[in-house]
Amino acid sequence: MDTGDRLGKRLLEARYECEAWRPQLFRLGVSEDRRSLSALLDEVPGLQVYDALEEQLIDLIRTRNPGERISDLAARERVRAYLGETSPDEYGVWVYYPWAARLVHLLDEAEFVELRTNRNKYKLTPEEQARLATKRVGVVGLSVGQTVATTMALERSVGEIRLADFDRLDLSNLNRIRSSVHNLGVSKVLITARDIAEIDPFLKVVLYPVGVHDDNLSAFLLRGGKLDVLIDECDSIDIKLKLRVTARLHKIPVLMETSDRSLIDVERFDLEPTRPIFHGLVGNIEPDRIANLSTEEKIPYVLKIIGEGTMSSRLVSSMIEIESTIKTWPQLGSCVVYGGGAAADIVRRMNLGQMNYSGRFIADIENIVPNDPPAAAATMPELPRPPAWTAEAMERVADEVTGGAPAAREWSLEQARELVAIAARAPSGGNCQPWRWLLRGGRLFLFHERARSESLADFRALGGVAALGAAAESFRLAAHARGLELSLAAFPRADVPDLAAVFELLAGPGPAAEPRWRDDLAGVLGLRHTNRKTSTREALDASNYAALQAAAGSVAGARLQFLTDDVELAEVAELVGIGDQLRLLDDRLNCDMFREVRWTAEEAEATRDGIFIDSLELTPADRAGLSMCRRREALAFLHTFGGGRGLRKSAAKAIAAASAVGLLTMPRIDVGEFFRGGQALQRMWLVAHTLGLAIYPMSTLPYMFLRLRHGGEGLCEAHVAALSESRPRFTRLFPGQPEQAEVLLFRVSRAEAPTLQSLRRTVDEILHVSPG
Template sequence: MIEPDAPDNTYRPIVLDPADRADAETLRRLTETAGIRTVDLRAGLRAELASLAAPPPGLDPDAERWVYYPWRHSLVAILGPAAFRAIRLDRNRNKLTRDEQRRLAELTIGVVGQSVGHSVAFTLALEASCGRLRLADFDSIELSNLNRVPGGLFDVGVNKSVVTARRIAELDPYLPVEIWTAGVRADTADEFLDGLSLVVEECDSLDIKFAVREAARRRQLPLLMDTSDRGLFDVERYDLEPGRVPFHGLLGETTGAQLAGLETRAKAPHVLRILDPGQLSARMAASLAEIGETVTTWPQLGGEVQLGAAIVTAAVRRIGLGGKLSSGRTRVDLEAALDSLAEPGHVDDDIADIADPVEQPPADPLSAILACAQRAPSGGNAQPWRLRGTARSIEIALDPSGTTAMDVRLRGSAVAVGAALHNARVAAAAHGLLGTPELIVDDPAAPLLALLPLATGTDPDLAAEYPLALNRQTNRRLGTAAPLPGTVLPALRSAAAAEDATVHALTGIDALAAAAELLGASDRVRYLTPQLHTQLYAELRWPGEDLRTGIDVRTLDPAPDELAKLQVGRRTDVMARLREWSAGSALGEFTVDRVRSSSALIAIGFRARAGDGPDLADYARAGAAVERVWLRAQLLGLAVQPVSPVFLYADGCADLRSVSPEFTDTLAGIQRHFHNLLGIPDDENVALVLRLSYAAAASTRSRRLPVPGSRNDG
């Protein structure tokens, strides 16, 4: 029978399922009982549920319960347990993942003593760091307790464990709570600990403290205790050390029986041995001398009690999730921390106000050809070549010393060498020194050697590209997504065809959106693969660093939030967590946003000249096509940005495994879908992927290493 007036020891709400016939009848009687207030939260909770990002699967938004709180004379309508907890605990993520929450929900925790223990139990319930609570205290709330127990005047005279349980019930009516209003005695300690995962001891009686420890040792349970003053916190891992002496051995041979019934004055020596008088705060130590004189009993502050609850809860999480937590003692001293306040380290997020030197092409033709070759694009602005010029020739040798995992079998470096050779030809044509180039594979001096003899020839089409090559740059700004005029793609295909390459293009909002998601997924792999992440940030150059190689962060033209994400993204511990959680989809947002704002995405494809697959010379020829297409696109007013996926130069599973052993299968799937989306035939390879857009001019142009001096010998 439902009683409108609850007895003082009522602490559990009555949860009613309207789909159950008996519960429905009880609910009907309650709604007809005078004096019972009804609160309906269902509509608001359903709106919250609908707004959750990635809610757990299988939730029933129509499942509901009515909860009757006798001590409140109130009836509250809420959602069913699964939906209720999904909403209430959503903001735990990902300080606690859903899997971790499920693991913690398997814990049953006992809390002995409900002064400090009240805050401990409530914080555990607040975070859902347990699935069941057992609370014990024989005492009732007095007004003097309300300096540290977060109750109210209506709780005065009510058993402390009842007060705690009621407060938890009003937070989460589905969390099971059991109370022992007689407290724990030496002869009931084993019974109290029966079925617990761990115990938190916060009582005042020394003999009961000892009895709880002896019982915990018998049952091999972890025991935690917070003592508030200077954040004193103790851990006794009887689960790991069954023979461990209680109180870390600080009481010597003293037994629980010897501590029973002691007067406050007689307890003092034992208490001080536990607390270590030399480590007490000055205020606590001075107060101890005044107990029974000018102060009634041990002083405790509400803030220190709340801190203790946070410490205990953090320790419970560690134990429950299998983290490291050894036996011992520590202090989390806020007063000391406040004494050591210091100015925070300055984070320099101003990357704009750096003057760039004005680069003029050299006056003499040989140096001008070398300088133009040096301006060619390369992955990560690595400039993976060694340039040498003589009166007879230009040599561009592939330098493998800076190879990254993405540069599979030096294919990306070969593309860069090919682009540099094209620039050298352009400059040579403009200066009337053009000869016939040659590509040599597996030369003893380099894996790939590009030779450009200097003669007396020219080529008007190549010469016309000279100013374009000197001013070519990457533009990573967001585009307008304006469609390309019909003449653009034919012009780019014509430029590629001059080097026996092809252009595969994507246009249109839907196609670009699909490509953006695939390229974003590729970027996620780049961040979450340790070697790729390390190499990514090794490429970036920040203010004050040498900007002549690598990617000057200013050339990213990042928005303030993107710059902040880039700074956070360098942390390997953050990437490890995201990898552990199978998360990190936002890591690709920079690329996703830019591809979605594009007018087109193109891939420059090519076929091997021999039947055994492309060699480095084939990739170099494709690199020349890349540079021709890039220059033609800029001539047509387009902003150009390479958006190389990490799988770009991988041909087969073995190559993908060398790029990212952790995500080989993931990359294989992304690569397959990407090639299908662009219509790249199986017998073609891709030299580079370029994003084309109409965008504001880039704020910064990447710099280059100085060009080596030319030689007049030979």
């Protein structure tokens, strides 16, 4: 390049530097600024003044107090107190945008940045935000580059942005560059710099309005501090090569986004200073060799850089038409915006030290959301499950227990099917229905199908045992209502812990017969249900609580406590919310939980178990929130910095509508006590139904406490610590013996009938009739 050409570029740079793009700042507490602004008001005709300082201060106060609901009136009063003796005009800074003849009153830099980045939390932690504020990023080429730059400005994920492009805005650029027609003919760097200034007048922006060339390339990368990341979005292949050669020399990483299938190319020259340019795809091409090629002549090099096999079919077709029916390769606005956002995201993660490798990546939106529906939705990974009971295994156990001798009186097949169908309506955690029945030798055997109930949230599957007790109680009530006498032997063999009960039909009453209690409740066995509907909180008569306590207490050792005080309910809501939070944040607990959920009516009908999403009575927002909680990698991030308090809100809302929260306990922790506890909870629940009361189990927390009381096996240290801190608060609310078994924690309320009731598996699935 001769001296004349160099001088021409310098003069051009100087002319561009005279064009307005920097806002002017005035602080009225400074006398010189006050005089300057006064002169400006006199000199600029048609100056538009925008003063929304009070709204900004209200927003600032509300964001600093996220737990409070501050009315508009109270907020304005706080603003006045916050300003004190300072005049509103003198607070903050007045920003003048000369290219638009606008004067805007803003918070000054520290408060402006605090408020403007508040909604980044905790996608970005405060520490990460501060770290990003020290980073310098250079952008060469301002088509895709404009979107990258303005996106980084929106996030404030950078402290300094350097912009380079020699081009001015053409009308044909407006299919992909977000600008206005009044900017036609204006430098792209000025347009982008003005956009950034109008987003954030305090961000540092440095312009190279004639692009990068041999004389300023090193300055672009190094002057004012070495770039942390270089973003290459220019069209000139020779400049692309020169950028990489120089960036590699100075150990600066380079990122490129093609806007076709969002191919993103990352070259970590900071970590790999000998890495081949473009991953070695273009070989050792001299930049000067390709400096003056036509668009058509560049195509072979573009294919090498991008990779023909990775290009979209439409771009390949367009390449063929270049300089025939189209002038250059096409770009769509949606692809530019999408790719620019993706590039900004990756640059942020590079600058945070989270993404530390080179590579080529395709974030193709058409692949992610294809034109044709995917063959099948991805499923949650299954965890190892205990083996299910087989018919042969049940028969073998039954013969070992009874010696193979037939019963004195036999259940008929009709009786067995009818009573088992009724028993199957009993409640179970997550509607897992952990029962298998066997009719053999005239007896009915109830087995614990541990494969259905075992989970990290259910310590030793004791919740499943309680469900078996509830099913046994339903069976007993239904049999008595039909005039039948029966005996029930619970856990007859210690060496077969999953044989929960054996039922024999008796000739009449006697010492072996099960005692009768409230046979009239058999009529509501098929009507009892979980009701998660919320309603306005209603105080209940003491007689209601007494009736529920009497029903539970009819089983020896069962005890039922209630919380009705506002302060106590708020405390238990906080604790239940902690349990919900831990269950969602823990990877295995999360997997167990969502294994219970059925997301479509077809899925619910096919399995006839679990919880159909529509039965949870969720608002659209809550449903969306629950769905997002399946994103375990997002929840894992919350866990890393102790986040996730928002996961507690569901419990708070549920208990806010409660008349009371109850806890059903038994004296000891063993399978027999949980079985009898299940009988007690079924009696209580049936009585509640007759009183028009809605019961909603919320037992995750006590069952996690149960695991904690036995060493916390399977839980991470942080969750053990959280549960250990919560346990004393819980026992203060529900005092009892240290060794007691906490069988059911539940909400009591009055509510409308539920939208749906959970389905149950058919008798044919759960009852095996032995041919012998």
